[in-house]
Amino acid sequence: MHRLRTRLIAVFLLATLAPLALTIWLVRELLDLSLTLTSTQQLDETSRSLEITGRELYRRARTALQARSTPDRMVKAPWPAGVEAFANSNEPERFELTGREGDRLRYLVRRGDQIAVSEEALGPVGLERLARQHSAARARIEQTRERDLRGGFFTTFLVLASAMWVLALALLIYLTHRIANPIQQLAGALRRLGQGEANVRVPVHRRDEIGQAIDGFNDMAEQLEQNRDRLLFVARLESWQMLARKMAHEVKNSLTPIRLTVEEMVARHGSNDPAFLKQAAQIVTDEVTGLERRVRAFSELASEPPVHPGPLNVNALLSERLSFLKVGHPAVTYSSRLDAAAPSAWADEDLVRGILTNLIENASHAAPVVLGLSHRLPDGRVAIEVHDNGPGLSPTAREHLFEPSISFKKNGMGLGLSIARKSALLNRGDIELIASELGGAAFRVILPATESTENGQ
Numbered sequence: 001m002h003r004l005r006t007r008l009i010a011v012f013l014l015a016t017l018a019p020l021a022l023t024i025w026l027v028r029e030l031l032d033l034s035l036t037l038t039s040t041q042q043l044d045e046t047s048r049s050l051e052i053t054g055r056e057l058y059r060r061a062r063t064a065l066q067a068r069s070t071p072d073r074m075v076k077a078p079w080p081a082g083v084e085a086f087a088n089s090n091e092p093e094r095f096e097l098t099g100r101e102g103d104r105l106r107y108l109v110r111r112g113d114q115i116a117v118s119e120e121a122l123g124p125v126g127l128e129r130l131a132r133q134h135s136a137a138r139a140r141i142e143q144t145r146e147r148d149l150r151g152g153f154f155t156t157f158l159v160l161a162s163a164m165w166v167l168a169l170a171l172l173i174y175l176t177h178r179i180a181n182p183i184q185q186l187a188g189a190l191r192r193l194g195q196g197e198a199n200v201r202v203p204v205h206r207r208d209e210i211g212q213a214i215d216g217f218n219d220m221a222e223q224l225e226q227n228r229d230r231l232l233f234v235a236r237l238e239s240w241q242m243l244a245r246k247m248a249h250e251v252k253n254s255l256t257p258i259r260l261t262v263e264e265m266v267a268r269h270g271s272n273d274p275a276f277l278k279q280a281a282q283i284v285t286d287e288v289t290g291l292e293r294r295v296r297a298f299s300e301l302a303s304e305p306p307v308h309p310g311p312l313n314v315n316a317l318l319s320e321r322l323s324f325l326k327v328g329h330p331a332v333t334y335s336s337r338l339d340a341a342a343p344s345a346w347a348d349e350d351l352v353r354g355i356l357t358n359l360i361e362n363a364s365h366a367a368p369v370v371l372g373l374s375h376r377l378p379d380g381r382v383a384i385e386v387h388d389n390g391p392g393l394s395p396t397a398r399e400h401l402f403e404p405s406i407s408f409k410k411n412g413m414g415l416g417l418s419i420a421r422k423s424a425l426l427n428r429g430d431i432e433l434i435a436s437e438l439g440g441a442a443f444r445v446i447l448p449a450t451e452s453t454e455n456g457q
Contacts, residue, residue, distance in 0.1 A: 014171065022164045047137040054130050058105075061122055062095050065107045069118040083108065083115055102131070182210045186217060198225040230425060233402055307426050311450050312345040312352060314384050318372050321356040329364040337373040345382040345447035347427040352384075352447070355423050355431070358416040359386040359443050366390035367440050377446070381429070384445040389438035401433060 086094050086108045093109040098119070107118040185202050192200045200221060202214045315338040322334045345352070356372075363370045367390030374384050393401070402421045421431045429447040436442035 019164045019168050023161070026160055044137075047134055050130065051134055054134070057122070061105050061120075062107070065095075065105055065118050065120055066109075068120075069107055069109060069116050080117075082106070083117060086110075087115055179210070182206065182214065186210075186214055189217060189221075193221055193224070198228050226430070230430065233421065233425075307348045307351065309346050309348050309427060312347050312349050312447075314342060314345050314352075314374050314382055314447070315340070317349065317352060318356060318374055318384055321353065321360055322370075322372050325357070325360050325364060331368065332364045333369045335369075335371050337371065339373075339375040342374050342376045342382055343380075343449040346450045347429065347447045348423075351423040351427060352445070355420045355445055356384065356386070358420045359445070362416065363388035363390070363441070367438070369438055371438060376449070380449050382447045382449050384447070385434065385442060386445075387436045387438045387442040388440040389436070390440035392436070392440050393433070398433065402431070 082096075082098070087110075091110070093107070096106045096108070098104045098106050099121075103122050104119060105122055107116075109116045182202075189200050189202045198221065201218050204211050204214045204218070318338065319336060322336055326332070326334050360370060360372070363386050367388035369389045371387040372385070373387070374382070377383050402417050417431075424431045424445055424447070427447055429445065432444050432446065434442045434444045
């Protein structure tokens, strides 16, 4: 239930901890390199100290060996190995490092036609090995100096830090768009709804709190659209009711004197031409009776009948209406499909009976097959439907279906569906046109269920 909050927390953690972790890793790598650089500086200092120490050791060893050189160490030609090269040179004296690691020092000095050869060990330190190590250390130090390590470290850090910042920014922009875009769509839909576009809807592609808010908006917009249609119907109906009351009042005031006058005329002059007078009186009486019937219909449209809702067994009432009207239409085939699990409705039985009578009568005049069914809607309300296999309704009839001017019966006045829908609205329900299972026209009467009404009380 808190997916949005969790997602925002995750976005914040991802946007902060990821760059922080990368920065820590980068600092650690740079620290290692810095330590390596420090070790190079120490190696430079140590190599220079070793060089000075080695040179001093070599100098002292030469001085001591030169002082200990005596004539008994003279050799003549043929020269032994290691002496011949010096003998063939013009050098007066020479110092040489011998041994496997340069751990011995030899002193050669020319004295006439003889060469004095003195040699002694330098101890555990091999000067040649020390010289090789010193050369390798100096080469590494020189190689390190040739590179701009400080500039390289700074450039590397700047590039990596910039890359991490750009990636984090791109991630934040993407996630912010994912969160903000549905909210912007919802805000735009609310603005359009406030401007009167009742059919506006927002597509839902998520199931978090934002998705639930969009679902709630779509449901609200659908309810508002339905309520708007009902209010428009009620407004138009009120204008027809005012006209009906005025017309009924004016016509009714004229009907009674007409009937009384005609009856009086027949009573007083019946002996002159009784057949003609009787026929004329009958015609006038029939027309007056027709006018009275129309006046009563308009009176029913204009009146607000009392509503006495209560538990209503829709299956029993639908079956009773089908059986009752079957007698008057022997050529019509009636059938029913009743849902035993459908709950009872909370409505006025007389008003619902009038609604069903009107719908079934209309279907019986339009088609040879009529189907009545009942079931429970997903929102818990009760639905009663009347289907037929007639020609259906034209687009014009669909557009003005419940206005007091559309009739589907011969000699009809077009008030039945208007009165039926008004009765449904008085029961806190409605009537809507749906697709017919039989291919003709179909109407659905929606009524509140008993359970929902009792729970709401």
